[in-house]
Amino acid sequence: MIVGIMVGSGIFRTPGLVARELGRPWLTFVAWLLGGVLALLGALVFAELATRHPRAGGKYVYAREAFGPRAGFVVGWVEGLAIYTAAIAAIGVAGAEFIARIAGWPAGSVRWIAIALVGGFTGINLLGVSSGRWVQNVITAAKVLALAAVVMLAFAAGTGAGWHGTLPGAPTGGALFAALAVAAQSVIWSYYGSVDAAKIAEEVVDPGRTLPRVFLLGIAIVTALYLLLNAAFLHVLPFAQIAASNLVAGDVATAVFGARGGVIMAVLALLVVLASLNGNVFVTPRVIFGLARDGLGPTVLTRVNAGATPWTATALIGAVSMALAASGTFTQLLALAIVLILLIDGAAAASLFVLRTRQPDAPFRVPLYPVVPAAFLLVYVALLVGTAMTQTGLAAIAVAVLAAAWGLSWTVDRLTVDKATVDKTTVERRR
Secondary structure, three states, X not given: XXXXXXXXXXXXXXXXXXXXXXXXXXXXXXXXXXXXXXXXXXXXXXXXXXXXXXXXXXXHHHHHHHHOHHHHHHHXXXXXXXXXXXXXXXXHHHHHHHHHHHHOOOHHHHHHHHHHHHHHXXXXXXXOHHHHHHHHHHHHXXXXXXXXXXXXXHHHHXXXXXXXOOOOOOOOOHHHHHHHHHHHHHHHHHHOOOOHHHXXXXXXXXXXXXXXXXXXXXXXXXXXXXXXXXXXHHHHOOHHHHHOOOXXXXXXXXXXXXXXXXXXXXXXXXXXXXXXXXXXXHHHHHHHHHHHHOOOOOHHHHOOOOOOOOHHHHHHHHHHHHHXXXXXXXXXXXXXXXHHHHHHHHHHHHHHHHHHHHOOOOOOOOOOOOHHHHHHHHHHHHHHHHHHHHOHHHHHHHHHHHHHHHHHHHHXXXXXXXXXXXXXXXXXXXX
């Protein structure tokens, strides 16, 4: 599940964006390496959090336990209805772009294809857990094997052309920090999903032992694969061509095998995207289900069908994601999702300091505490500062989303308190 979610549209769609922002091949490769390091730090932090509270919902559970129900409400609903619906929509748009490329359809068809993709995988997961899991395992195994073949073929056929040269106007000095902040959006997007096992922690056998292995092994596999793929891209294509491409892997295949190779790679990219899309549709409703079960959302969202799927939450996520897929582009959806991720994941990671103070023991403990979680948070703060400097409007939208969620939390909090009062009164009357 973790490998399937992480290895998605990002590694096909974003290498060109990263190269274009940074302007130098060595710096581009370092950015991907640092992305893996950051993902590893995050995986360590969330492995401890997940083993402390192995419940459906993930991050909102940790924020609620550390900072109270209002913080849990904000984290959970922003993650479930803003971050992941934008992510699902963006993945759907990327998949639609690949389908349009393969079929030779016009650009205007992309939004309708994206809606159909998101709707189709929502339907698959509404059938039940077993169908969603089966689809995930088959697609993930196929795409990892195919990507490994791409790496081997690229190294066999390439000449190292991409490791040389610098783009005109490549950022230097203070501008380099801003460029790194923008490029980090694409890198974090490509690595994101490493902590998504936390959302299904309640459904994992022996989470104290299993979850750390899932997190760390998943990160190790994906980091190695991403570094090999980026090295393969640089080994075959000139750096300027990589920076100008929306599907670098397809251009690599075209360079090695001709036009037919590009089509084959577009098909592979589509396969990768479909696995990521299915994985995100599978895990995201667990956040909404957990919120509703804990009194932080409508009880109708706790309904589970015969296939063990939280079907009302799944339908809600599918509907919102389809609406976003119809109205946004890949780049816009990605940027919004990443800024909100920096805020929400930062808050969830900060909860570890509070929880450790209350209860030092846990089934899994982050090594080198508090250095590891502090380093993770400092990187996120730096990226937020860089984003605010370069994309002020985007930062303002993210703040507005958080403010709206915080305002709504007061209403839900009062309703929760009222319900608790009613329940207490009812018990006293019965006595």
